[in-house]
Amino acid sequence: MKKAGEVPQEELATGSRADRSTRDRVARSILDHGPSTVADLAKRLGLTQAAVRRHLDALLAEDVVQAREQRVYGARTRGRPAKVFALTDCGRDAFDQSYDQLAVDALDWIARTVGDEAVARFARERIEAQAGAYRAAVEAADPRERTQALAAALSADGYAATARSAPGQQQGEQLCQHHCPVAHVAEKYPQLCEAETQFFSELLGTHVQRLATIAHGDGVCTTYIPRGEPAPRGEAAPHGEPAPPGEPPQNHAHPSASTAGRNPA
Missing domain, CATH: 1.10.10.10 (Winged helix-like DNA-binding domain superfamily/Winged helix DNA-binding domain)
Incomplete structure (x- = not known):
C-alpha cells in the first residue's frame, strides 16, 4: 500500500x-x-x-x-x-485496427465473384487515382533526378522512400521504400505490388526490376531502375529478366514475369 x-x-x-x-x-x-x-x-x-x-x-x-x-x-x-x-x-x-482485414475480405469477395482480373484492375486504378502528385514531381525534375523526385513524392505519402546508386557493377539506381501502408494486404494480393511496379516503369519511361518487397518479408521494398536514355514520355520500356547478383538486369523484347510481391533471390 x-x-x-x-x-x-x-x-x-x-x-x-x-x-x-x-x-x-x-x-x-x-x-x-x-x-x-x-x-x-x-x-x-x-x-x-x-x-x-x-x-x-x-x-x-x-x-x-x-x-x-x-x-x-x-x-x-x-x-x-x-x-x-x-x-x-x-x-x-496507433492502436490495432481491422482495416487490413477489411481490405483483404473485400478483395477476397471481388476475386470470388468477379475474378482475379478484377483485382488486378482495381490495383491499377488505385495507383492511377493517387498518381497525380507523383507525375507532377517527376515531370518537373531534371531527367537525371527523376528517381530522387519520385522518392520525395512517395515519402510525402508516408512510404519513407529514398533513392541511391545501385551497389556493385550495376549501372542504375535503387528506389527503396522503407514503409508500405498496404503490406499486409499485398502479402495475399501481390497485384498491388505489380501495379505499382508497372506504374513506376511508365512514369520513369524505362523498364524497372522489383528486387524485394516488405509484403514478402523483406525489410525494404527495393526497385532497380537502370540508367540510360529514357523511353518516350508515357511509354514503358520492356521489363528485364532477373540478373545474377552484381550485374544489371538485361533488357529483352518480351516482358518477363513480374517479381512484385516476392523476393527473386
Whole structure:
C-alpha cells in the first residue's frame, strides 16, 4: 500500500523507454474509457496528476490526444467546465485496427465473384487515382533526378522512400521504400505490388526490376531502375529478366514475369 507522500513506482522510472510505456498506458486508458480528465487518468493508472499532465503534454505534442471542454448533460454547475483529453484520429490509428482485414475480405469477395482480373484492375486504378502528385514531381525534375523526385513524392505519402546508386557493377539506381501502408494486404494480393511496379516503369519511361518487397518479408521494398536514355514520355520500356547478383538486369523484347510481391533471390 502506498504511503502518504510516496511517489508511485511508475514515476521513479527514468529514460525514454519508460516514458513511452507510460504514455502508451495513458493513451490506452483514454481509448478504453473515452475522454478523460487528468484526475480520472491519475486514479485509474496510479499516477500523480502532475505525472499525468507531463505525459499528456507529450501526447498533445505528438498529436495523439486533443484537449477539449467536458460535455455536461443536464443543468450546468457553477464554475469552469473540466478539461478532458480524447484521442485524435492519429492516436486511434496507433492502436490495432481491422482495416487490413477489411481490405483483404473485400478483395477476397471481388476475386470470388468477379475474378482475379478484377483485382488486378482495381490495383491499377488505385495507383492511377493517387498518381497525380507523383507525375507532377517527376515531370518537373531534371531527367537525371527523376528517381530522387519520385522518392520525395512517395515519402510525402508516408512510404519513407529514398533513392541511391545501385551497389556493385550495376549501372542504375535503387528506389527503396522503407514503409508500405498496404503490406499486409499485398502479402495475399501481390497485384498491388505489380501495379505499382508497372506504374513506376511508365512514369520513369524505362523498364524497372522489383528486387524485394516488405509484403514478402523483406525489410525494404527495393526497385532497380537502370540508367540510360529514357523511353518516350508515357511509354514503358520492356521489363528485364532477373540478373545474377552484381550485374544489371538485361533488357529483352518480351516482358518477363513480374517479381512484385516476392523476393527473386
